[in-house]
Amino acid sequence: MPHDDALVITLTVANHAVHRVLIDNGSSADIIYWTVVQQLGIGQEKLKPFLSLLTGFAAYNMIIGHPALNHLREVTSTYHLKVKFPTIEGVGEVKGDQVVARRCYHTSLKKCPKSALLMIGSLGDERKLQLRKELAKPLIDVPIAEGKVVKIGSQLTPKVREALVRFLQQNLKVFAWSPEDMPRIDPKDIVHHLNINLEVKPVKQK
Numbered sequence: 001m002p003h004d005d006a007l008v009i010t011l012t013v014a015n016h017a018v019h020r021v022l023i024d025n026g027s028s029a030d031i032i033y034w035t036v037v038q039q040l041g042i043g044q045e046k047l048k049p050f051l052s053l054l055t056g057f058a059a060y061n062m063i064i065g066h067p068a069l070n071h072l073r074e075v076t077s078t079y080h081l082k083v084k085f086p087t088i089e090g091v092g093e094v095k096g097d098q099v100v101a102r103r104c105y106h107t108s109l110k111k112c113p114k115s116a117l118l119m120i121g122s123l124g125d126e127r128k129l130q131l132r133k134e135l136a137k138p139l140i141d142v143p144i145a146e147g148k149v150v151k152i153g154s155q156l157t158p159k160v161r162e163a164l165v166r167f168l169q170q171n172l173k174v175f176a177w178s179p180e181d182m183p184r185i186d187p188k189d190i191v192h193h194l195n196i197n198l199e200v201k202p203v204k205q206k
Contacts, residue, residue: 004193006096006101006104007076007078007082007101008022008096008097009096011064011094014040018036019061020061020062020100021064024064024065026065026066031060031062031065032061058108059104059107073085139152139154
């Protein structure tokens, strides 16, 4: 302490110890890599297709989001790096591994490999290709105010496009169109923090 490390634990899944499991209260998904599923011997017939693209999870074997946390009635504390949950014998507790958490953090800073693009569920190559083509469709320029243009997907239906444009027009104030639209933010509201070792001497580079 003090620290800003993520809550990373080891879980027993299908009678195997799975390391580098991220407890993420802000995630709306529970994620496990396909290679991990294969190593655990979990049959493909137990998987249900879920058509979605996710990126940037290369550092972990699993991510436990709020669906699983709610189902297990878990209470997390990132400050104490602990997870507590009810059991038939009382309150269970899992402690986070601070060393592994920092390793995962440094791994996530490296260039994300192609394998980090995840297709959740059991999808054939033809369906994967179709989804990639849908996501690769070009954007179109749409004016939402005088001199203010945004880009939206060209594949949207007229009804969805109209609703989206109307929503953007109603929320013009959230856009920063120029540096003048970005005044100084009080650090009491929000501040960007670099998680670095304060004992390391800064090095000036060319």
